[in-house]
Amino acid sequence: MSETFVLPVGPQHPALKEPTSFRFKVDGEYIVDADLRLGYNHRGMEKGCEARTYVQDIYLLERVCGICSNAHMTCFAQGVERLMGIEPPPRGVFIRCLMGELERIHSHLLWLGVAGHEIGFDTFFMYTWRDREVVMDLLEMVSGNRVNYGMQTFGGVRRDLDGMQIKTLLEGIAALKARTPYYLNLGATEPTMVARIAGVGKLPREKAIELTAAGPTTRASGVDFDVRKDDPYAGFGDLIPFTIVTDNGCDVLARVVVRAKEMMASYDIMEFILRNLPAGEVRTKAPRKVPEGETVSRVEAQRGELIHYIRANGTDKPDRVKVRAPTLANWPSTLYMLRGAYLADIPIIMAAIDPCLSCTDRMAVISDVRGGEKVWDWETLRQYGIEFHRRRGIRP
Amino acid sequence: MSLRLGAMLPEVFRHLFKRPATVLYPFEKNTVPARLRGRPVMDPDKCIGCRMCERDCPAEAIEVTQESETRTDDGKVKRRFSMVVYVDRCAHCGQCEEICPAKPDKAIKLNEFFEEAAFDRGALKIVYK
Amino acid sequence: MDLLKVALYLLVYPGLLFLFVYSTFVEWVDRKLYARFQHRRGPLYTGRAGLLQPIADFVKLMAKEDIVPSSADKPLFNAVPVLALAAVLTSGLLLPVWHFTTGIVSATSFPGDIIVMAYLLSLPTFAYFLAGWASASMYASIGAVRVLTLLFSYEVPMFLAILSPAVMAGSWRMAEIARFYQLHPGYLPVNIIAFAVAILALQAKLERLPFDIPEAETELVGGTFTEYSGRKLALFRLLTDVQMVTGAGFLATLFLAGFPGGLVPGFLWFIAKTLFIVLILSAIRAVTARIRIDQMVNFSWSYLAPAALLQLVAVIIVKGYLP
Numbered sequence: 001m002s003e004t005f006v007l008p009v010g011p012q013h014p015a016l017k018e019p020t021s022f023r024f025k026v027d028g029e030y031i032v033d034a035d036l037r038l039g040y041n042h043r044g045m046e047k048g049c050e051a052r053t054y055v056q057d058i059y060l061l062e063r064v065c066g067i068c069s070n071a072h073m074t075c076f077a078q079g080v081e082r083l084m085g086i087e088p089p090p091r092g093v094f095i096r097c098l099m100g101e102l103e104r105i106h107s108h109l110l111w112l113g114v115a116g117h118e119i120g121f122d123t124f125f126m127y128t129w130r131d132r133e134v135v136m137d138l139l140e141m142v143s144g145n146r147v148n149y150g151m152q153t154f155g156g157v158r159r160d161l162d163g164m165q166i167k168t169l170l171e172g173i174a175a176l177k178a179r180t181p182y183y184l185n186l187g188a189t190e191p192t193m194v195a196r197i198a199g200v201g202k203l204p205r206e207k208a209i210e211l212t213a214a215g216p217t218t219r220a221s222g223v224d225f226d227v228r229k230d231d232p233y234a235g236f237g238d239l240i241p242f243t244i245v246t247d248n249g250c251d252v253l254a255r256v257v258v259r260a261k262e263m264m265a266s267y268d269i270m271e272f273i274l275r276n277l278p279a280g281e282v283r284t285k286a287p288r289k290v291p292e293g294e295t296v297s298r299v300e301a302q303r304g305e306l307i308h309y310i311r312a313n314g315t316d317k318p319d320r321v322k323v324r325a326p327t328l329a330n331w332p333s334t335l336y337m338l339r340g341a342y343l344a345d346i347p348i349i350m351a352a353i354d355p356c357l358s359c360t361d362r363m364a365v366i367s368d369v370r371g372g373e374k375v376w377d378w379e380t381l382r383q384y385g386i387e388f389h390r391r392r393g394i395r396p
Numbered sequence: 397m398s399l400r401l402g403a404m405l406p407e408v409f410r411h412l413f414k415r416p417a418t419v420l421y422p423f424e425k426n427t428v429p430a431r432l433r434g435r436p437v438m439d440p441d442k443c444i445g446c447r448m449c450e451r452d453c454p455a456e457a458i459e460v461t462q463e464s465e466t467r468t469d470d471g472k473v474k475r476r477f478s479m480v481v482y483v484d485r486c487a488h489c490g491q492c493e494e495i496c497p498a499k500p501d502k503a504i505k506l507n508e509f510f511e512e513a514a515f516d517r518g519a520l521k522i523v524y525k
Numbered sequence: 526m527d528l529l530k531v532a533l534y535l536l537v538y539p540g541l542l543f544l545f546v547y548s549t550f551v552e553w554v555d556r557k558l559y560a561r562f563q564h565r566r567g568p569l570y571t572g573r574a575g576l577l578q579p580i581a582d583f584v585k586l587m588a589k590e591d592i593v594p595s596s597a598d599k600p601l602f603n604a605v606p607v608l609a610l611a612a613v614l615t616s617g618l619l620l621p622v623w624h625f626t627t628g629i630v631s632a633t634s635f636p637g638d639i640i641v642m643a644y645l646l647s648l649p650t651f652a653y654f655l656a657g658w659a660s661a662s663m664y665a666s667i668g669a670v671r672v673l674t675l676l677f678s679y680e681v682p683m684f685l686a687i688l689s690p691a692v693m694a695g696s697w698r699m700a701e702i703a704r705f706y707q708l709h710p711g712y713l714p715v716n717i718i719a720f721a722v723a724i725l726a727l728q729a730k731l732e733r734l735p736f737d738i739p740e741a742e743t744e745l746v747g748g749t750f751t752e753y754s755g756r757k758l759a760l761f762r763l764l765t766d767v768q769m770v771t772g773a774g775f776l777a778t779l780f781l782a783g784f785p786g787g788l789v790p791g792f793l794w795f796i797a798k799t800l801f802i803v804l805i806l807s808a809i810r811a812v813t814a815r816i817r818i819d820q821m822v823n824f825s826w827s828y829l830a831p832a833a834l835l836q837l838v839a840v841i842i843v844k845g846y847l848p
Binding site for chain 2: 052053055056057059060062063123124127130133140141142143144145148150158159182185186189190191194
């Protein structure tokens with residue numbers, strides 16, 4: 001008796017924190033096939049960038065994602081800096097790097113909690129999120145906000161650190177450094193947790209490369225790819241020492257281990273930065289107009305390689321901005337991992353890539369073959385959105 | 397590593413006797429850090445009317461308008477500006493404060509107020525004259 | 526006088542009123558403990574320290590819109606919550622609390638009531654299955670199948686586990702079993718393995734972590750209860766709470782020597798012993814992740830059932846060789 005039926009997961013489902021739609025063909029508790037539909041959370045941000053100045057864009061792009069806001073900001077800022085031909089001063093570079101690592105800690109702790117929640121381990125979730133408050137408080141102290149720090153700008157960072165803050169940061173980091181190994185041990189020794197994550201969501205090394213997985217997902221499959229090593233930015237490579245973390249487990253447990261060890265590596269990076277902070281300015285003056293040119297900027301966000309493509313046309317507004325978020329790179333491997341898995345493993349396998357749908361979502365305009373290509377400008381897109389919701393009775 | 401049954405038991409029983417970590421907001425409030433980016437507040441006496449904040453605001457939440465133009469006795473033109481801040485749109489990025497060129501003190505500053513929820517959108521349109 | 530006693534027994538203690546009030550209190554204890562284990566505060570605002578929160582939740586759910594899916598099997602869908610609640614409330618009446626004497630056989634205490642009790646506690650599980658099946662929803666159907674699979678894995682260890690104290694006491698009547706252990710408390714530790722097995726099986730019966738597989742929120746939305754709302758969901762919630770009380774009372778009778786001493790001391794013993802079991806159940810819930818259904822079947826047949834059998838053998842040996 002082998003009867004398959006289709007189980008929809010999404011666009012609204014408790015396992016999903018943001019809307020997307022999976023269709024699973026299931027045979028009892030086994031998944032035979034998985035299919036994915038994107039586009040429920042498209043906000044037209046790339047198009048929006050073209051209608052705004054660079055200074056406005058940096059804050060708009062920060063809001064592409066709530067968790068990796070700093071990564072998006074850094075990525076855009078360093079791309080535009082390259083086009084402008086300016087370099088941030090050393091102190092600015094160090095603080096930029098510090099923000100990236102602080103954000104990585106907060107994101108990885110958040111992910112650990114979400115992973116715990118997806119397998120029903122709510123106590124684990126509560127503890128990791130409680131400890132995440134430590135790093136959230138540090139971020140708030142440095143930048144003035146818990147999310148959307150707004151620290152990066154063209155030519156450096158917007159706020160300097162003072163002595164008191166460095167001391168508080170070091171204390172906070174030391175506290176987290178003492179706490180993180182506990183979660184790593186728990187993930188590897190608590191029997192029910194191990195039962196749910198060890199050997200689940202296997203992604204062999206060759207498949208990870210073939211399906212272009214990114215970030216901790218690929219590093220947990222033994223691929224030592226990290227933008228911080230392969231295309232150094234923000235002081236990595238020459239100024240700031242850094243060790244890459246990989247694991248050969250290829251399963252969800254390996255992804256937990258990689259993320260926990262990455263946190264340990266980040267604590268070392270941050271301690272180095274705070275102890276060796278160079279003196280001087282944190283930013284250089286940046287022009288308002290950007291000379292013609294195009295560039296690709298890469299950052300190792302918490303979830304993997306983040307790419308921004310920027311094309312400038314000599315005005316104060318970009319000609320084209322394109323965001324390739326790491327989650328998009330991880331979807332093919334997620335579908336691969338889901339095929340043949342148990343129904344109960346859907347949430348944890350999906351969560352294991354740390355998906356961020358608002359970063360990722362795409363919109364496709366299917367143009368009429370006879371009407372030629374249809375180009376949407378910002379205003380049309382906005383009007384379309386307002387109309388779309390008005391038709392459904394939602395007041396804009 | 398070997399498996400340990402109930403690996404978390406000692407930890408949870410220890411927390412049974414600890415004070416909970418939850419803060420009872422809004423009855424208890426954490427202290428706000430000095431650098432918090434709260435609501436933008438404008439001082440019309442200091443504004444020079446350059447409109448840099450209006451131009452740079454990513455959320456288009458600021459409107460600057462000229463209120464009056466008076467000529468002082470020594471022949472200098474003195475203009476006075478008013479500002480409307482739509483706090484419901486404000487993204488609290490602080491770019492307005494950063495870009496403000498007024499010397500010696502900036503004409504627009506972000507204060508420490510963060511509880512922006514309101515029942516009426518109109519209450520979040522704040523006029524500085 | 527006897528009639529009054531029976532009426533009190535049915536309606537007040539340990540009947541309807543007591544079961545309702547006490548089960549909401551037990552839910553509060555469970556939620557509060559779970560929260561404190563997690564370094565949180567738990568229910569706080571309704572009543573002193575949130576004591577009335579479960580009742581407030583119940584009232585709130587009762588007042589909410591009650592939706593019956595158009596494709597559902599309506600009579601079954603509507604009847605299931607009431608029938609299941611009736612089953613667990615009846616199981617509460619079988620608990621040997623205050624007006625039991627081992628001498629008199631009555632409708633609520635007779636040789637073999639241990640089996641009736643075990644079956645009454647199993648009825649809600651079938652109700653969950655029927656509820657999921659009648660909902661005619663994808664998630665509810667998968668939940669229903671999981672309910673049955675789960676039942677097959679924990680029911681046999683549960684029965685084997687409750688068998689060993691009965692064999693030890695040489696009786697099929699809960700009042701007599703409790704009496705036996707009250708007279709010979711030295712025999713209580715013999716059943717320790719069976720107690721552990723029964724606790725785990727009760728946890729599975731109540732569908733709590735790590736065995737909340739049928740209603741796994743992140744996988745199946747609400748499992749068998751996906752389509753339930755309003756009054757019927759409130760009844761299901763109450764049912765789970767009452768089941769926790771009677772299940773804990775059942776285990777306390779068999780493994781912790783019951784509730785001796787008449788009305789007041791018996792009542793206090795009842796509270797103390799059930800709360801002790803609830804504490805264990807909460808702690809288990811706090812320190813585990815949800816396991817998969819295949820792992821559950823594997824776990825109960827390779828560990829729980831053999832452990833229960835081992836216990837039975839141990840009990841027979843002890844009973845054969847000791848006075």
